[in-house]
Amino acid sequence: MESKRSLILQWIEQEVLNKNQVSNILSAIGVLPDGLRWRIFLANLTAWLGGLALIFSMMFFIAYNWDAMGRFAKFALVEFSIALCMVAYWKIDKNKITAKISITMASILLGVLLALYGQTYQTGADPWQLFFYWALLMLPWALVAQFVSMWLLWVLLLNLSLMLYFNASGFLFGLFFNSIQDIFWLLFLFNLIIWVVWEFAATKFQWLSERWAIRLVAITSSYSISFLIIMAVFDQFSSEQQAIFLYITWAVAIYFTYRKISPDLFMLAGLCLSVIVVITSFFVNILFKGNDPIAGFFILSLLVIGMAAAAAKWLKSVQKDMLV
Amino acid sequence: MSFPSSEKRTLVWNQLREKNFVTGEIPEYEHIESPWYVRLLVGFSGWLAALFMLAFFAVGFEIVYENKILGFVFGSGLIFVAYKMLVKKSISDFSSQFALAISFSGQALLVFSLNLFESFSGGDAINWLLLAGIQFALAWYMPNSIHRAWSAFAAIIGTNIALAIWHIYFIQTVFIMFVVAIVWLNEFKWIEQHKKIKAMGYGFTLALLYQASWGNTKFLLLSLSGYKSNMAQPWLRELLAGLVILYVVFELLKRQSIKIPSRVAIISLAGSIILIFASMKMFGITVGVVIILLGYANGNRILTSLGIASLIYYISAYYYSLHITLLDKSQLLAILGILLLLASWLIRRVLFVNLGGNDNAK
Numbered sequence: 001m002e003s004k005r006s007l008i009l010q011w012i013e014q015e016v017l018n019k020n021q022v023s024n025i026l027s028a029i030g031v032l033p034d035g036l037r038w039r040i041f042l043a044n045l046t047a048w049l050g051g052l053a054l055i056f057s058m059m060f061f062i063a064y065n066w067d068a069m070g071r072f073a074k075f076a077l078v079e080f081s082i083a084l085c086m087v088a089y090w091k092i093d094k095n096k097i098t099a100k101i102s103i104t105m106a107s108i109l110l111g112v113l114l115a116l117y118g119q120t121y122q123t124g125a126d127p128w129q130l131f132f133y134w135a136l137l138m139l140p141w142a143l144v145a146q147f148v149s150m151w152l153l154w155v156l157l158l159n160l161s162l163m164l165y166f167n168a169s170g171f172l173f174g175l176f177f178n179s180i181q182d183i184f185w186l187l188f189l190f191n192l193i194i195w196v197v198w199e200f201a202a203t204k205f206q207w208l209s210e211r212w213a214i215r216l217v218a219i220t221s222s223y224s225i226s227f228l229i230i231m232a233v234f235d236q237f238s239s240e241q242q243a244i245f246l247y248i249t250w251a252v253a254i255y256f257t258y259r260k261i262s263p264d265l266f267m268l269a270g271l272c273l274s275v276i277v278v279i280t281s282f283f284v285n286i287l288f289k290g291n292d293p294i295a296g297f298f299i300l301s302l303l304v305i306g307m308a309a310a311a312a313k314w315l316k317s318v319q320k321d322m323l324v
Numbered sequence: 325m326s327f328p329s330s331e332k333r334t335l336v337w338n339q340l341r342e343k344n345f346v347t348g349e350i351p352e353y354e355h356i357e358s359p360w361y362v363r364l365l366v367g368f369s370g371w372l373a374a375l376f377m378l379a380f381f382a383v384g385f386e387i388v389y390e391n392k393i394l395g396f397v398f399g400s401g402l403i404f405v406a407y408k409m410l411v412k413k414s415i416s417d418f419s420s421q422f423a424l425a426i427s428f429s430g431q432a433l434l435v436f437s438l439n440l441f442e443s444f445s446g447g448d449a450i451n452w453l454l455l456a457g458i459q460f461a462l463a464w465y466m467p468n469s470i471h472r473a474w475s476a477f478a479a480i481i482g483t484n485i486a487l488a489i490w491h492i493y494f495i496q497t498v499f500i501m502f503v504v505a506i507v508w509l510n511e512f513k514w515i516e517q518h519k520k521i522k523a524m525g526y527g528f529t530l531a532l533l534y535q536a537s538w539g540n541t542k543f544l545l546l547s548l549s550g551y552k553s554n555m556a557q558p559w560l561r562e563l564l565a566g567l568v569i570l571y572v573v574f575e576l577l578k579r580q581s582i583k584i585p586s587r588v589a590i591i592s593l594a595g596s597i598i599l600i601f602a603s604m605k606m607f608g609i610t611v612g613v614v615i616i617l618l619g620y621a622n623g624n625r626i627l628t629s630l631g632i633a634s635l636i637y638y639i640s641a642y643y644y645s646l647h648i649t650l651l652d653k654s655q656l657l658a659i660l661g662i663l664l665l666l667a668s669w670l671i672r673r674v675l676f677v678n679l680g681g682n683d684n685a686k
Contacts, residue, residue, distance in 0.1 A: 003332055004332070004336055004623075005623045005624070006357060007332070007333060007336055008336070009518060010357065011351070012515060012518075013518070013519070014351060016346065016351050017340070017345060017346065018345075019515045019516070021345065022512045022515050023512050024345075025340065025345050026512070026623060028339075028340075028343050028345070029336060029339050029340065029343075031623035032621070032622070032623050033620060033621070033623070034580075035580055035582075035588075038580065038620075039671055041620055042671055043668050043671040043672050044668075045616065046595075046664045046665070046667045046668035046671065047664075047665065047668040049635070049661075049664045050660075050661045050662070050663070050664030050665035050666075050667070050668060051661070051665070052636070052639060052661075053639070053657045053658070053660045053661030053664060054657070054658060054661035054662070054665075056639055056640075056642070056643075056657050057653075057654045057655075057656075057657035057658040057661055058654075059643075060643065060650045060651075060653045060654035060657065061650070061651065061654035061658075063643075063650055064649065064650035064651045064654060066651060098668075265359060265361075265362070266359075266361050269361045269362050269365050270361075272365060273365050273368065276365075276369060276372075280372065293379075293383055294380060294383050294384045297376045297377070297379040297380035297383060297384075298376075298377070298380045298384075300373075300376040301373045301374075301376035301377040301380060301425060302373075304369055304372050304373040304376065304425075305369070305370075305373045305418060305421040305422050305425055306418060306421075307369070308365070308366055308369030308370070308373070308421045309416070309417035309418035309420070309421045309422075310417075310418075311365065311369075312358070312362065312365070312366050312417045312421070313417045315358065315362050315365075316356065316358060316362075316417075319356055319358065319359075319362075320356060323330055323356065
């Protein structure tokens with residue numbers, strides 16, 4: 001819809017279309033919603049917002065830990081809500097958005113139930129376990145639901161549990177990861193695996209091919225590797241050469257995948273941003289080591305401008321190729 | 325892909341031809357507009373370059389920072405140079421980046437020369453308004469969409485800080501909400517200035533999102549530390565925000581040619597009033613809902629996504645607000661949730677009658 005909209009506006013600017021008819025044209029080709037589409041949209045929006053409000057209501061209620069209500073009543077409340085959501089999912093046509101909302105709500109309530117369990121019995125478990133078991137228990141529902149948002153929730157929970165596990169214990173990972181930067185290695189590798197698997201799965205399953213979801217995973221992984229390389233540039237940890245080697249390999253892989261195999265301008269723009277920041281850090285490190293800062297600042301400014309201009313020009317040419 | 329491929333161009337062209345909006349063959353590409361993420365990359369780089377340039381001026385030309393008048397003149401000069409570069413019809417990517425960095429540096433120099441960060445006393449309000457005025461002018465005249473969006477954002481923030489210094493806080497958010505509503509509702513009416521309006525609209529929207537989250541928190545902290553409001557209270561903000569919602573709904577009904585006493589209009593307005601009551605204790609949701617409605621009404625996915633993201637953020641952030649207990653928040657959310665689900669059911673059962681609609685569409 002967005003591309004249709006920009007196309008019409010572009011043709012109006014080129015005076016190919018009559019500018020006085022802009023609203024009629026946009027309505028005629030379905031960019032602006034008609035009465036029916038408004039109703040469908042509002043029905044879905046209110047269902048989503050209602051579901052979200054009820055889930056947050058339950059979370060706040062459990063967090064308040066109200067003494068006047070016994071533990072069994074609280075458990076019954078959460079469990080009954082989960083059961084209600086699952087019954088709704090079972091009864092409704094699985095392709096309807098309301099079915100997807102029901103199973104997503106049930107998955108989030110599962111976390112509330114686990115939190116309530118921890119709060120009630122003071123199990124002494126580490127926080128990572130909450131998120132890990134939550135992800136584990138919701139996995140069958142995610143498989144059944146075939147809904148992108150639920151898979152993103154699953155990835156988010158595993159990311160959280162990894163971060164918390166790393167903070168809580170060096171066991172197992174301690175053999176390979178032993179400094180604070182290593183959490184970023186872990187996040188980079190984990191999200192990279194998810195990213196690659198998701199890209200392959202998206203070619204087989206249509207419902208997984210939503211680009212925005214893959215891009216979110218890609219951003220997390222790319223942010224981690226970019227952060228690591230910046231730290232390596234400023235000599236913050238020992239495995240500097242390995243980090244540089246891995247970064248270059250990663251950048252080349254992104255370029256080939258999203259330029260040659262499966263063109264995606266967003267991924268290439270992300271790569272450009274990462275490269276600009278990394279090269280700038282590299283020059284900051286060189287220029288300010290015992291040198292005159294005046295020239296350094298000026299050179300850096302020109303360098304960033306040059307790189308950004310080159311990136312914009314290159315991305316424009318890629319975009320042109322993609323259009324043809 | 326958020327930009328149209330050749331197939332899509334042909335498809336849209338054929339659709340337009342079928343509906344008699346065009347005749348003949350599809351026109352050649354004249355220029356290709358970059359998608360939002362490429363513009364974001366360019367904007368970010370522009371600011372990064374501007375920071376280095378500012379540091380260069382700070383170290384190399386200290387006098388510019390020490391002498392306020394010189395700083396103001398020099399800053400204005402930089403902005404003028406940037407304007408002259410950007411106004412050229414054929415400008416290279418490098419020059420356009422360079423112009424952005426120069427202008428951002430000039431604006432930062434203006435901020436220093438106007439003493440804006442040195443104190444937060446009443447006397448500075450005029451300077452903040454002056455800065456806001458300059459930014460409004462830049463948003464209008466600078467022929468670059470990234471610059472326009474940034475300047476529109478900065479203009480609103482400057483105005484709000486001035487109002488806050490004059491002890492008028494809480495209602496600024498409604499003021500921006502109203503501006504955002506006006507701009508997006510008239511996006512296609514002001515088609516002659518569309519590029520300008522769109523870029524400024526994004527700047528205003530981002531300012532609204534900022535103001536409804538961090539901006540309000542900051543002013544609340546100021547009020548807690550003895551920075552008293554004597555002109556506006558939170559309830560006034562909620563009331564005025566309610567009026568803005570009603571205005572937006574009224575305009576959207578008008579756009580669909582729905583008469584006010586009709587069933588659809590009554591249900592829509594009743595739903596809006598429920599939302600206004602709910603938002604009396606959770607302000608952010610009105611902001612999120614208004615942005616979602618405006619985005620959907622204009623077929624603008626970026627705006628709709630911004631609204632959805634902000635709504636999730638505001639509901640999550642509600643957990644940390646201190647004005648009522650978690651138990652009260654929980655009850656309020658439960659009532660809101662039930663009402664919304666009821667509204668969803670009503671829309672499906674009552675408004676879909678004779679329309680043959682289903683809820684499968686996204």
